[in-house]
Amino acid sequence: MIERHWKRKRLAILMAALCAAIFVFGTRLRAAADDFPIYFPDSRIVVKSEALNRTTYLPIVDIIQNLGLPYTDALALETITIRSGASRLVATRNRALISINDQIVLLQNPILRESNRWLVPIEFLTQGLTRLTGTPFRYRAGAPRIFAGDVRAPELVMNAQDLGPVTRLTIRTGVPVNLDVQHDDQNNRAIVRIDQAPVDPLRERIDQKDRLVNSIVFDDTDGEPKIVLETTDEAGEIRVTPSDGNQLFFVDVLRRAAQITEAAPPANVPAPRIDAPSPERRVRVIVIDPGHGGMDSGTTGPAAAEKDLTLTMARRLRTVLQNQLGATVLLTRDSDIALDNEARSAVANNNQANVFVSLHVGYSANKTDSGASLFIMPDNFGGGAGTGEPPGGMFLPWYLGYRTNRQASSRIAALFQEELTKAVPGWRFPVRKAPLGVLASATMPAIVLEMGNVNNSTNSQTLMDNAFQSRIASALVSAIQRFSEPQTPAAN
Amino acid sequence: MAKRIKAGLIALGIGSAVAFGFFVDVVGRIQSMVNDTETADNPFTPPVEPLYAPTDPPMTVKLFFPPGAGPAGPAAGDVLLTTEDQTIFQSAELANRALQILQKLQEGPASPDMLPALPENTRVEELFISEDGIAIIDFTNTISTNHPGGILNEQATIYSVVNSITYNLPGIQQVKILIGGTEKETLAGHCMLLLPLAMDLSITDVTSPAEPPVQQLLQP
Ligand SMILES: [Zn+2]
Numbered sequence: 105m106i107e108r109h110w111k112r113k114r115l116a117i118l119m120a121a122l123c124a125a126i127f128v129f130g131t132r133l134r135a136a137a138d139d140f141p142i143y144f145p146d147s148r149i150v151v152k153s154e155a156l157n158r159t160t161y162l163p164i165v166d167i168i169q170n171l172g173l174p175y176t177d178a179l180a181l182e183t184i185t186i187r188s189g190a191s192r193l194v195a196t197r198n199r200a201l202i203s204i205n206d207q208i209v210l211l212q213n214p215i216l217r218e219s220n221r222w223l224v225p226i227e228f229l230t231q232g233l234t235r236l237t238g239t240p241f242r243y244r245a246g247a248p249r250i251f252a253g254d255v256r257a258p259e260l261v262m263n264a265q266d267l268g269p270v271t272r273l274t275i276r277t278g279v280p281v282n283l284d285v286q287h288d289d290q291n292n293r294a295i296v297r298i299d300q301a302p303v304d305p306l307r308e309r310i311d312q313k314d315r316l317v318n319s320i321v322f323d324d325t326d327g328e329p330k331i332v333l334e335t336t337d338e339a340g341e342i343r344v345t346p347s348d349g350n351q352l353f354f355v356d357v358l359r360r361a362a363q364i365t366e367a368a369p370p371a372n373v374p375a376p377r378i379d380a381p382s383p384e385r386r387v388r389v390i391v392i393d394p395g396h397g398g399m400d401s402g403t404t405g406p407a408a409a410e411k412d413l414t415l416t417m418a419r420r421l422r423t424v425l426q427n428q429l430g431a432t433v434l435l436t437r438d439s440d441i442a443l444d445n446e447a448r449s450a451v452a453n454n455n456q457a458n459v460f461v462s463l464h465v466g467y468s469a470n471k472t473d474s475g476a477s478l479f480i481m482p483d484n485f486g487g488g489a490g491t492g493e494p495p496g497g498m499f500l501p502w503y504l505g506y507r508t509n510r511q512a513s514s515r516i517a518a519l520f521q522e523e524l525t526k527a528v529p530g531w532r533f534p535v536r537k538a539p540l541g542v543l544a545s546a547t548m549p550a551i552v553l554e555m556g557n558v559n560n561s562t563n564s565q566t567l568m569d570n571a572f573q574s575r576i577a578s579a580l581v582s583a584i585q586r587f588s589e590p591q592t593p594a595a596n
Numbered sequence: 597m598a599k600r601i602k603a604g605l606i607a608l609g610i611g612s613a614v615a616f617g618f619f620v621d622v623v624g625r626i627q628s629m630v631n632d633t634e635t636a637d638n639p640f641t642p643p644v645e646p647l648y649a650p651t652d653p654p655m656t657v658k659l660f661f662p663p664g665a666g667p668a669g670p671a672a673g674d675v676l677l678t679t680e681d682q683t684i685f686q687s688a689e690l691a692n693r694a695l696q697i698l699q700k701l702q703e704g705p706a707s708p709d710m711l712p713a714l715p716e717n718t719r720v721e722e723l724f725i726s727e728d729g730i731a732i733i734d735f736t737n738t739i740s741t742n743h744p745g746g747i748l749n750e751q752a753t754i755y756s757v758v759n760s761i762t763y764n765l766p767g768i769q770q771v772k773i774l775i776g777g778t779e780k781e782t783l784a785g786h787c788m789l790l791l792p793l794a795m796d797l798s799i800t801d802v803t804s805p806a807e808p809p810v811q812q813l814l815q816p
Contacts, residue, residue, distance in 0.1 A: 200778045201724075201732075208726050210772065212779040212790075400785055403745030410745065444781060445788075464786070467746035469711075479747060482798075486791060503791065534674055537798065538751050541781055541788040552786075554747050 139325035142167065142250045143257065143302040148327045153248065154223060159213045160248070161223035171237065177222070184215075184222050186236060193236045195224070202228070204235050226250070245446060245502075247308060249324060257304040262331065264312035264320055271316040273333070273355040277303065280350040287335075287342050292318075294342050296331040296355060303329045306454075316357045333357065387588050389432045390425055391452035393462035393542060394418035395552075398442030403467035405558035410465040411440065413558070413567050417463055417576070424577035429584060431458075445541030446502070453505070453547050459516065459584060460550035462542045465567065468557045475532065478520055479552040480513045481506040481544065482537040505545040512549040519583040520551060527579035528572075549587070647692045647699075648685035655686045655693075657764040659700055660800060661710040662752045676752045676799040677713075677759065680705050690767050691725050697760050698723070698733065713756030715742035721777065725768060730792045731761055734774040743784045750784045755796055762795040763802075770794050 137152035140162060149170050154161045168175055168186055176185040182197035194203045200214045209232060213225035224232075229241040229250055242251045251257050261276040275283070279300065287294040302324065310320040318334040333342075333355075340360030346353050394414035396402030402410025415437070422433040436451045437443055452460040466475065486504045506513070517535045524533045543550050555576075556563040566572050660677040684696040698720045704712035715738055722734040743753065758771040770792035773783070780789055 198777075200774070208724060208732070210732065210774070210779055214778060396785055402785060445785075446781075464747060467744045467749060469744065477748065482796065484794075503788070536674070536748075538747060538786070539788045539791075539793065540747070540786050541790075542786070544788055552747070558746075 138248065140248050140250075141302070141324055141327045142170075142252060143255045143327075144252045145255045148302070150325070150327055154218075156216060156218070156223065157213070159225050161213075161216060161225055162229070164222045164224040164228065167229070167233075171233075173237070182217070186233075188237045191236050193232055195222075195228070195232070202232050204232065209235065244304065244306075247305070249302065251302065251304070255302065257302045258300065260298070260303040260305040260322070260329070262305065262307060262310055262320065262322065264310045264317065266312070266314040266316075269359045271312065271314055271339075271357045273310075273312075273317075273320060273331070273357070275331070275353045275355065276348075277351050277353075282350065283344055283346070283353055283355070285342055285344055285355065292335045292337065292339070294333040294335060294357070296333070296344075298329045298331070301327065301329055305329075316359060331355075387429065387431055387458040387584050389434065389455055389457045390429070390459045390461070390584070391434045391436060391455060391457040392418045392421055392425075393436040393448045393451070393460070395462055395464040395542075396442075397437050397440055400442050403465065403558050405467070405561070405564055407561045407564040408558060408568070410467075410558055413465045413556075413564065414463040415440070416568060417555075417573060420570075420573040421461075421463075421577050421580060424574065425581060425584070428578075428581045431584075446545060448542050449505070449544070449546040449550070452550070453545070457548050459587070460543075460546045460548055461580070462540075462550075462552045464552060464554040465556050465558045465564075466554045467559055469559065471557075471560050473557045474560050474563045475557065476524070476528075476553070476555040478517045478524075478533055478535045479538050479540055479543070479554065480517050480535065480550075481510070482539055483510065485539045485544070503544040505547040506543050506550065508547045509549050513543075513551060516549045516583065516587050517551050519586050520553065520580065523579040523583040523586075524553075524576070527575045647696050648687035652685040652687050654683045656681050657684055657697055657700070657760070658802070659697070659705070660756045660759040660763070661701075661705040661707075661713050662749075662756070664709045664711055674799075675801045676748060677756055678710060678801050680707055680710060682706070690765060691723055691731075693765055694725070694731055694733075694761055694768065695720065695723055697764060698757070701756060701760055713753055715739055715744075715753070717742060722774075729767060729769040730772050731765075731768045731770070732772045732774065733757065733761075734777055737776040740775050740780065740783055745784045747786045750782075750787050751799065754783060754787050754789075754793065755799060758793045759795050759797070759800065763797075 137154050139150050140153035140160070141148055141150045149167070151162055151166045164184070164186075165175070165177075174187050178185065184195050186193045186195075191205055195215045196202075197217045198214050200211045202209050202211060202215070211225055211227045211231065213227070215225075215228065216223040226243050230243050233239070234241045239253045243249075258277055258279045261274075263274045265272045265274070273296075275296070277298070277300065281298055281300040284297040284299070285294060286297070305322045308322050312320050316336055316339045318336055321332050321334075323330055323332050335357060338360055339357050341358045343356045343358065344353055345356070394411070394417070396409075396411035396414065398411075400411065402414070404410065418435050419438070422435060425431060425433045434451065434455055434457070436448045448462065449460065451457075466477070468475075485506075486501070514535075521533045521535055525531070538552075540552055543552060556567050558564055658679040659682050660679055663675060663678045682700050684693060684700065687693055687696070702714055702718065702720075704714075714735075717736070718739045719736045720733060721736055722732075724732045726732065739753070743750065754773065757773065761768055761771050772792040773789050774780070775783065775789075782789055
């Protein structure tokens with residue numbers, strides 16, 4: 105009897121301890137989270153990131169504890185103070201401003217405190233911890249990983265091509281590596297493991313969807329880099345051909361039961377379809393950016409929204425430029441989706457475009473106004489005297505990409521101005537300068553063309569008019585043709 | 597009997613667990629309060645009201661506004677901003693002078709030939725000036741949500757603020773615009789707000805810096 109009584113008591117005590125544990129720790133388990141690796145020169149940690157307000161947040165205490173930095177969590181003041189040597193960083197709850205040695209640093213997103221945890225946006229590490237500790241924290245926009253200090257992370261470039269009976273994934277690593285492919289036929293999934301950690305992929309995923317492959321995604325959430333291919337039922341064997349001293353690999357997904365003699369030799373460079381007068385100026389790839397999209401309608405008038413006008417115009421330009429110039433013409437968006445400016449210029453940068461044109465429509469409160477402007481970046485945007493090297497020597501901050509082609513951008517703007525003025529009588533196309541987000545990081549001749557007044561109904565109709573669009577397109581064709589010609593200085 | 601003991605013990609267990617959790621929470625709070633002392637200096641001190649003292653001398657400032665519609669309107673001409681002289685007071689705090697200028701911008705131009713630069717119901721939430729001469733100005737979301745859009749309008753709104761502050765207050769070289777307490781990529785989709793912006797007179801009709809603002813400020 106007594107013994108049974110004790111058994112019950114023990115059970116109750118056990119339950120009490122369990123309840124206490126759930127009470128104390130339970131809140132931490134609540135939120136769903138993603139694994140987010142942080143790579144140090146000779147170690148790595150994987151923390152749980154959380155997406156709040158469409159921003160990635162990291163639990164800062166986990167990170168600074170790993171770095172061995174002392175900190176003070178002052179709940180009453182709603183601040184957290186982190187120390188490193190004689191330096192001090194103070195962050196305040198719900199504020200995007202942090203103070204480092206009493207200097208104010210601005211973040212893009214506020215510091216949060218949720219469920220008894222301090223959550224910081226990524227720029228807290230790249231801008232805050234980097235300055236506090238002197239250890240650089242590097243982060244590629246949109247990438248779910250961070251590199252700290254001089255950790256060696258070779259760039260990984262992935263590309264995919266539909267070659268009919270084969271879908272070819274090309275992987276370039278820049279350093280010799282070994283790949284190991286595991287193909288799970290039953291679950292339509294292949295995992296390509298890379299025996300080098302970490303690596304720094306330029307893209308997290310490839311939007312490849314064809315008869316053999318549904319998606320190609322890079323994944324290192326457990327700290328082990330790998331590429332995951334979701335294959336279709338038609339996919340069969342997967343072959344890996346190493347090349348270039350194991351720095352370049354062709355991963356070929358073959359069609360099931362297809363009689364393929366041998367995978368095509370890994371040389372598939374599309375030949376340029378126009379004759380290039382000078383290698384520097386030949387225009388093979390043109391990227392056209394229809395401004396705004398999705399939730400961002402741009403400016404709106406009684407008859408139309410800017411985002412729709414720009415998309416219609418961009419599609420029209422694509423057809424004409426493709427037919428008349430023989431160039432590859434890509435749009436940054438071909439549907440009603442939102443993109444930030446960096447993503448738009450990234451389309452041009454990643455596809456090695458030779459010309460980048462972003463289309464916009466203007467607004468004037470005066471319904472009878474109409475007009476147009478061409479925009480290039482101001483000379484001195486981002487600091488410096490406007491000439492000479494950008495700050496940082498070899499390293500060009502992303503927002504200074506425009507400096508690589510400042511003169512060429514001015515030249516193409518002048519040619520656009522001449523041809524457009526001829527094509528649309530009565531309209532002026534002044535070349536203006538503005539610090540435009542879509543141009544800042546574009547590393548090729550790049551301009552913004554803003555046309556018309558969305559508040560002017562006849563103007564909106566003109567922009568939608570086929571004949572008008574053709575005139576604009578022909579003007580751009582002439583301008584780009586003239587741009588491609590070798591420049592003969594002052595000799596006619 | 598045995599059932600009742602069991603229920604009682606379970607209730608006791610849950611009760612003590614709740615009490616224990618509460619205790620841990622309270623201890624945590626007290627601990628963090630004890631540690632508060634060294635972080636008591638808040639680095640984010642906003643300027644204090646009133647913005648100027650009755651004894652502060654007046655000073656003339658050039659405010660930048662978009663020219664009105666018509667032949668000189670923004671769509672036709674190349675001038676995005678023109679100026680109007682107004683009077684503020686030379687308060688001791690630089691931040692208070694900046695706030696006075698922003699207040700005048702919010703009120704809009706006195707001249708009927710100019711247009712307001714800030715969208716309706718736009719207020720300044722906070723303003724700080726950093727040691728390296730950057731004014732950090734946090735506007736309400738309305739600067740973005742009530743903005744009509746278009747590159748020229750956006751450029752006019754931004755540089756009306758940047759030029760009005762930097763032209764008249766030589767202690768401020770750059771302006772960093774925040775919206776709704778956070779950094780935004782752009783105001784209406786075009787002009788980049790990620791970096792602090794410096795004065796740009798090329799889009800204005802203020803041609804020569806013939807009257808250096810420093811001297812204007814030093815006038816008795
Ligand atoms: Zn636009």
